[in-house]
Amino acid sequence: MLRGILPPLVTPFHPDGALDLASFEANLESYAAEDLAGYVVLGSNGEAASLEEDEKLTLLRAARRRAGARLVIAGTGLESTRATIAFTAKAADTGADAALVLTPCVFKSQMTLDALRRHYEAVAEGSPISVVLYSFPAVTGLAFPPGLAAAVAGHPRIVGLKESSGDVGLLGRIVASVPASFSVACGSAPVFYPSLCVGAMAGILAVANCAPRPVAALYRAFSSADHARARRIQEVLTPLAVAVTATHGVAGLKAAVDLSGRRGGSVRAPLLPVAPAVRDELRRLLDAAESAAKA
Amino acid sequence: MLRGILPPLVTPFHPDGALDLASFEANLESYAAEDLAGYVVLGSNGEAASLEEDEKLTLLRAARRRAGARLVIAGTGLESTRATIAFTAKAADTGADAALVLTPCVFKSQMTLDALRRHYEAVAEGSPISVVLYSFPAVTGLAFPPGLAAAVAGHPRIVGLKESSGDVGLLGRIVASVPASFSVACGSAPVFYPSLCVGAMAGILAVANCAPRPVAALYRAFSSADHARARRIQEVLTPLAVAVTATHGVAGLKAAVDLSGRRGGSVRAPLLPVAPAVRDELRRLLDAAESAAKA
Amino acid sequence: MLRGILPPLVTPFHPDGALDLASFEANLESYAAEDLAGYVVLGSNGEAASLEEDEKLTLLRAARRRAGARLVIAGTGLESTRATIAFTAKAADTGADAALVLTPCVFKSQMTLDALRRHYEAVAEGSPISVVLYSFPAVTGLAFPPGLAAAVAGHPRIVGLKESSGDVGLLGRIVASVPASFSVACGSAPVFYPSLCVGAMAGILAVANCAPRPVAALYRAFSSADHARARRIQEVLTPLAVAVTATHGVAGLKAAVDLSGRRGGSVRAPLLPVAPAVRDELRRLLDAAESAAKA
């Protein structure tokens, strides 16, 4: 089910912090022309943790309307199992195809393999739609327990995992531990190509918001066994990906979305906008990525 | 303003996960007889991240009704500045005396001193009540930027900090960097006595839910300069405190509250209940702490 | 210069802890029949930190005698620059072709890019033979400063880097930052295949002590663009590699060398021998790896 490129969409805000739905929809219109498999709405880089529930549902409905036959995956993970189940049901009502469920993370030392297994199974039991696990240690401070994917992969509604740690060895071990029906998506753009090499089937990559064409080109190059081209695109994609995530964060990503001719909009505090000089750096990196995709 | 012992209250749930308000109120009634300065409602160990807003307000109102002249401090920190401001206003409407505001933590690499300073100043500007900073790296994965307390201590509504890292050196440096009007509360029971030695003025300690008497006795011993007694109580309090936080988590804390003759109740999933054998261990540790307080 | 597979040789000891040179030489004889490019002597897994200087030189001379035309790379990194220079000269006198120089690591906070750059340049200046940087954070506690490889790659005697963190993204960024004359060797077997994909040119892998054939088969598969086969071998090699490094350490590696028909010998304390049950696990993993290489 998880195949190809799915940008985890940014959520544009007006300068006063209000939701900028028109920009969100304009971005979806722009992405329609790109080689994408679908969209993740309400991912970490979509500032889901800073959105109210009504805003979240508004975004999901808008994505559904504009996505056509493409997948809409909704980020529905909340700290408690019951709240996650309740919100997943609401997301399903908007027409989302699947729920992406971040690991709970407040009580890290208690998030044992057993606790997480029960959490995901309860969410899957209560969910009308498919469930995708989501591990993002940079956000949660929680390492993914190696055996978790295999432990829940047998559930008919648990269909995959987004792995965002950047640890290709871990990703490979997970792929090797699950049946072919369970897809692992790479969530860390600097290791997208090597992750594909060890069995990732999809890319849910923040950088695809501002550079969908290079990301899709890398994926196509890999799919057609053109390893040399995939590696070349990876090399120029990496600095851009690092800049719009680890270095400059969501504000950097939104600036790059603006620079790519789309509408990133403002961030919500406590995030701060990037300094003007960052835009010059991002433009250079964007240009390099686009050139590599065309070459 | 922050002086003495304030338990960060557990939130009892029924076995089906529903809020057990009667137990919460019964606990407050029991605490009325103890030597406490007030209560923190909606702290991390109160499972605030697993509560809905209406539940939160219900708990705050109940605490206000039962607290009499004692302080009620509301945990109001949310990921976005705007949501924190909005909820702080609602908490103030319930009669809470102050807001305890956990550092935002989703985008750790972006939570610079500047971003956090602006966050706290904006929350304080928008708040009708006093604001207390809250650093809890085991939950947030975020180290407290050493200069932040001094940077915001000048704001008339920012009155203190709860420091829960257990790093006594850091706590001492913070105390030394702020005016006397800014109080630092210790949030890590295993270092309560040494934290008082370097200038902490209060203890907001999970273990005070199940052992308010030993915690208060330690504080009184320190206040009357009886260091030998304070150290003795600390030594028996530490194993209990570690058991009900790091080792067994909130489920362990709630079991200990039950064993102390109060009502801990169930946890919300994904937390799991403790194994039966843990209760025996907790009972021994509780008894030892009570004995030390009496000796 | 760094191309292909070079096992970082274990150092067999007698049960009383004395150096077992005969076993070391027997192993070299056994490796002569394998598809290897050379040997690393005195690597971390060679227990270099537990060897005296005279033992080190004895091992180097033995390796030189038995290596024929193959490369002999000597681990010569010590904490101080001057000691590293002095020992590198002695290693060169034994006929070693290159020196593998682990980052100094006692004073981690002082090991800035500048300090490390000067260290490596001074070692290279003083060395009669080629120098290879060596980063192994699990041993040193020191992350590799991203710009270091590029900063020193221009020195005519600094020819490469062994990167043992397992971070494929980092390895890829390093490869992209250096001239083609500077080789990056992968030092983490669970990511050997994806590391080759992003530009590693060699594997210096502990697991090659006990499973040289599967490691060499993976490398040949990659070199002949047979990605499917390389990935298949990687998948069975990974559990073995994890077992003989992270899980069971050098004692596990030596037990696996014994089981492979070579002579691992004893470890030096404080390392402890593995429990007997571990041997059964290792045998299974070895068999699986050999089968994959033959398939």
Next chain:
Amino acid sequence: MLRGILPPLVTPFHPDGALDLASFEANLESYAAEDLAGYVVLGSNGEAASLEEDEKLTLLRAARRRAGARLVIAGTGLESTRATIAFTAKAADTGADAALVLTPCVFKSQMTLDALRRHYEAVAEGSPISVVLYSFPAVTGLAFPPGLAAAVAGHPRIVGLKESSGDVGLLGRIVASVPASFSVACGSAPVFYPSLCVGAMAGILAVANCAPRPVAALYRAFSSADHARARRIQEVLTPLAVAVTATHGVAGLKAAVDLSGRRGGSVRAPLLPVAPAVRDELRRLLDAAESAAKA
């Protein structure tokens, strides 16, 4: 046995890196007038990892000659058990009173409680002199296993522990776990006073090289139950201690030793000298500490 203040002596070098024994001896002469219990020679901050064995023995003999009735404790920990035993015997021959044995740390994942217990018991069995455990996670990357001190405290030659993590809670738990005959020394100056409060009996503090008087004054204030004075001195000592360890490292410490009228000398590469501006900062911090001790 471990009581009072013992500076872990810096090792002065000439600008060319050669050992500057005359400066080392001049420092000992200067310390004779201070209120110190003894000296640690070959500690981490003594750059022991950058010294040759003959240099180490020269330093120990010089310390013994100049120490009079004061304790001389020799840092003798090496990676292997056998090398540690051998060097401890040589240190004992120079007249050292005790051996300070840093935890081995190359193979961190294998340094279990059991492995470390056997290591320390073997060293103690082979040692003619008393043995003191030494935990310094910032150098070793190894957390101290909580039960280790209690596990070895029964050995007649294992008399104490230097705890340098700065974790006062851990130090307190260790003190509570061992008999009174086993002394815990604080190795982290920013928490010296609170560590004394929870039972540390000594201070082995780098900052005592440049500020022996304030450190001794803090210790005397605590010993005479003058907590207010101890805390005041701690507050001014902390910034100096942080500057000469975490911030500027051994080079900063040596610069401060110079500024205090003693002879710090040069560092050995890969350490770099401090920038000139650092000396101004250090002078201010030194003056503040001296003033606090006099007040």
